[in-house]
Amino acid sequence: MKAELQPSRRIFLSLLPAVTAGLAAPAVSAAPKQAAHWGMLIDTRRCIGCQACTMACSMENALPEGQFRTTAATYCVTTSEGRSGVAMVPRLCNHCEDAPCIPVCPVGATYKREDGIVLVDAERCVGCAYCTQACPYEARFINHDTGKADKCTFCSHRVDAGLLPACVETCVGGSRVFGDLNDPASEISKRLLAAEGKTSVLKKEAGTKPNVFYIGLDKELSGRVAGPSAAEMMWRPAQHGA
Amino acid sequence: MNTTVEVLGLTREAAWLPWAVQYFFLVGISTGAFFLSLPGLVWRSASWAGVSRRALLAALVCGLTAPVALLADLHQPGRFLNFYLHPNLQSWMAWGSFFIPLYVGGLLLYAWLCMRPQLARLAGQDGIGARTAAIYRVLAYGGHDNRVAVGVAAVIAALGALLILVYTGMEVMVVEARPLWNTPLVPLLFAVTAFAGAAGLTGLFEAATGHRGAAPLLNRCLARSQWAVLGLLALWWASGLTGVSSSAAQALDSMNGSPGWWLTGAWLAGTTLLALWLSSRRSQSLVLVSLLALHGAWLLRWIVFMGGQGLPKMGAAFRGYALTVTPDSLLGIVGTAGLFLTVYIVLTSFLSWEEPAAA
Numbered sequence: 001m002k003a004e005l006q007p008s009r010r011i012f013l014s015l016l017p018a019v020t021a022g023l024a025a026p027a028v029s030a031a032p033k034q035a036a037h038w039g040m041l042i043d044t045r046r047c048i049g050c051q052a053c054t055m056a057c058s059m060e061n062a063l064p065e066g067q068f069r070t071t072a073a074t075y076c077v078t079t080s081e082g083r084s085g086v087a088m089v090p091r092l093c094n095h096c097e098d099a100p101c102i103p104v105c106p107v108g109a110t111y112k113r114e115d116g117i118v119l120v121d122a123e124r125c126v127g128c129a130y131c132t133q134a135c136p137y138e139a140r141f142i143n144h145d146t147g148k149a150d151k152c153t154f155c156s157h158r159v160d161a162g163l164l165p166a167c168v169e170t171c172v173g174g175s176r177v178f179g180d181l182n183d184p185a186s187e188i189s190k191r192l193l194a195a196e197g198k199t200s201v202l203k204k205e206a207g208t209k210p211n212v213f214y215i216g217l218d219k220e221l222s223g224r225v226a227g228p229s230a231a232e233m234m235w236r237p238a239q240h241g242a
Numbered sequence: 243m244n245t246t247v248e249v250l251g252l253t254r255e256a257a258w259l260p261w262a263v264q265y266f267f268l269v270g271i272s273t274g275a276f277f278l279s280l281p282g283l284v285w286r287s288a289s290w291a292g293v294s295r296r297a298l299l300a301a302l303v304c305g306l307t308a309p310v311a312l313l314a315d316l317h318q319p320g321r322f323l324n325f326y327l328h329p330n331l332q333s334w335m336a337w338g339s340f341f342i343p344l345y346v347g348g349l350l351l352y353a354w355l356c357m358r359p360q361l362a363r364l365a366g367q368d369g370i371g372a373r374t375a376a377i378y379r380v381l382a383y384g385g386h387d388n389r390v391a392v393g394v395a396a397v398i399a400a401l402g403a404l405l406i407l408v409y410t411g412m413e414v415m416v417v418e419a420r421p422l423w424n425t426p427l428v429p430l431l432f433a434v435t436a437f438a439g440a441a442g443l444t445g446l447f448e449a450a451t452g453h454r455g456a457a458p459l460l461n462r463c464l465a466r467s468q469w470a471v472l473g474l475l476a477l478w479w480a481s482g483l484t485g486v487s488s489s490a491a492q493a494l495d496s497m498n499g500s501p502g503w504w505l506t507g508a509w510l511a512g513t514t515l516l517a518l519w520l521s522s523r524r525s526q527s528l529v530l531v532s533l534l535a536l537h538g539a540w541l542l543r544w545i546v547f548m549g550g551q552g553l554p555k556m557g558a559a560f561r562g563y564a565l566t567v568t569p570d571s572l573l574g575i576v577g578t579a580g581l582f583l584t585v586y587i588v589l590t591s592f593l594s595w596e597e598p599a600a601a
Contacts, residue, residue, distance in 0.1 A: 049250070073557055074250035080243050091556065100419065106336035107328040124328055126321040129257035130335050136419040138254045138555045147317030202556070206418070220244060224496060227246035229559035 037116045039181040039211040046175035047088035049074045053167035060166035064144040069152040093139040093152035094210030101131035136206045253561035256551040259570045261315035264578045272304035273403035274440025284396045293456040296447040299595045307582045334413040345402025352395035359387045421492035422550040427478045435539040438467035442535030449528045457528045461521040468518035496553045
């Protein structure tokens with residue numbers, strides 16, 4: 001009797017991944033007619049600075065303690081009229097069209113996929129950290145565990161499986177929208193269209209053509225911020241090796 | 243005008259550690275010292291004979307130590323193979339991986355050709371064991387003083403040295419993301435301070451071997467190099483203040499809120515002025531002015547690398563670097579110094595650097 005049940009269970013288990021992948025696929029339009037070009041839109045008005053994205057990314061990508069691929073920086077902005085408010089700027093790798101981290105890599109370990117995602121070939125990377133110097137967004141770091149360059153991958157392993165990046169999936173306020181910029185029907189394309197050009201990117205003057213766009217980003221917060229830092233409230237991981 | 247306070251942010255720690263400072267310092271001094279060795283050893287200038295010999299010692303000690311510091315910065319030294327297996331020739335660092343062996347190889351060949359007559363003399367010296375004499379004899383390979391061969395080796399090493407100076411400067415200069423680095427004055431500052439440091443280290447070796455007669459000669463080199471350093475620093479500052487260079491202006495702007503940066507800048511300018519005064523007015527001074535020149539060469543690189551990485555690219559927070567008693571920090575510097583001392587002891591034990599080079 002047991003022997004008769006085993007094949008059907010095996011068939012069920014073998015079909016399970018296909019079923020789940022099929023269910024997840026529409027979320028990111030995994031089968032576009034045109035080649036996909038992934039991008040992210042961050043609506044800063046919806047970000048509440050909960051750092052759920054930070055934690056989800058750390059868990060998904062098993063990052064060493066104190067090292068992050070994405071964070072949501074928080075600012076207290078006071079206008080000349082004396083009105084104060086809190087502004088959030090979630091940051092991550094911008095997967096730039098003209099990524100300055102690519103040409104400087106001495107061994108060609110950093111590369112851009114056809115779908116726009118900038119990745120690091122860990123087998124080839126020598127950990128020289130030249131790319132971390134060249135990145136204008138401080139998006140890269142040397143992973144303490146591997147001694148190699150590390151950065152946001154847009155969770156390419158999840159995207160390739162038809163899933164959303166971990167930070168997008170976990171975003172409490174729905175601030176992060178991920179999708180195919182080449183697909184007019186995608187959520188990100190619709191939102192970008194609806195914004196009627198009122199989107200911005202970090203450090204536009206760097207000329208790197210980021211694929212991470214922002215809605216509601218104060219220009220004063222789009223790069224180096226002129227102002228004091230509440231250092232005592234900042235997360236400052238102990239220096240590596242200390 | 244809004245007032246902004248960064249409540250929560252993230253700063254990245256320095257990715258290029260003190261190993262990098264040590265490498266740029268040592269390899270720069272090695273190339274500068276190599277050029278100081280040319281007048282006495284290639285052109286056979288009598289007034290430079292002794293100085294050039296000590297300069298060659300400085301070039302060898304630094305040239306053999308520097309690549310080790312570079313390998314250490316890769317976390318796993320075996321990774322250097324990827325530089326040759328997968329070179330990306332768009333990157334200055336990739337070119338550097340070819341220039342380093344060219345320079346070090348050329349330097350070793352040049353030094354050996356210069357030393358052959360002395361090795362032959364040492365082989366025939368009384369009082370040394372037969373085995374040691376045999377080693378000297380093998381290394382002397384006939385002991386001929388072949389000026390043509392020395393000249394050819396000098397050209398190879400000089401090409402390597404020039405390429406090292408170019409690539410180390412360009413590698414830093416092209417990084418647009420760091421305004422402090424992104425200036426054409428960086429390669430010039432590195433080159434000039436490399437020469438100053440080389441003259442300083444040669445001066446220390448002169449003092450260590452009791453040859454103080456060359457002090458005026460070295461002080462002339464030091465005075466010129468200190469003038470050049472001050473001129474380049476002033477040029478960078480002026481280009482930032484006037485807005486001629488947007489990167490210099492950005493760098494100055496980001497340092498504006500930091501008393502530490504102003505203190506460091508004042509210290510660099512003050513010690514350079516002191517070195518200039520000593521080398522110009524105290525022509526017999528050797529040790530203090532040499533130490534100041536070495537200090538200036540090292541400090542400039544520390545400011546550029548460790549200070550430059552502390553300036554925020556994003557957000558508001560500085561990330562100052564603090565030395566710790568760990569292998570990638572203070573112990574790395576001490577370790578490099580230990581290797582430097584070891585190579586110095588080996589070379590000075592095996593060969594005499596006190597006699598003039600004329601063979």
